[in-house]
Amino acid sequence: MRLEVTRDVVSDLYPLYRSGEASRDTRVLVEGFLAGDGEFAATLRETERLAPGFAAPRLSPDAELRLLEAAQQRARMKLRIIAGAVGVGGVLLLLALSGAMVMLFRGGF
Structure with missing residues (x-):
């Protein structure tokens, strides 16, 4: 070829x-x-x-380290946001289920 x-x-x-x-x-x-x-x-x-x-381009001697630390900080922040969203979703789901259970046992359905 x-x-x-x-x-x-x-x-x-x-x-x-x-x-x-x-x-x-x-x-x-x-x-x-x-x-x-x-x-x-x-x-x-x-x-x-x-x-x-x-x-x-002139970079400071610790530029690579600072860029890495900034990327790690952004990754941690994204993880916290995702964990918070999952937590809030879980709480809302539990509230909805507990409300449904209350209505079910009281004969509200």
């Missing part, structure tokens, strides 16, 4: 290729494609030339 390699595929693989993390087969694929599409190769080179102008 032979798959068609497109510009989109090469665009996805290119960062791995440039960082040296791509496999030998991926390097051969990217290099072969770029050798056959000079215009696209020039576009990627131009993109690389512009990339250093974009600053990487």
Whole structure:
């Protein structure tokens, strides 16, 4: 089976290729494609030339930990809300059943 390699595929693989993390087969694929599409190769080179102008976001050293803690706090809050809704539903169900039992035994039905 032979798959068609497109510009989109090469665009996805290119960062791995440039960082040296791509496999030998991926390097051969990217290099072969770029050798056959000079215009696209020039576009990627131009993109690389512009990339250093974009600053990487500055995160505090504990940013990952703070994001994790915030996600855990949201998860706990959702759990409390669900537990509260289930509890209120249970109480309402018990009240309805007890009212029905009272009416049944008093002959209200």
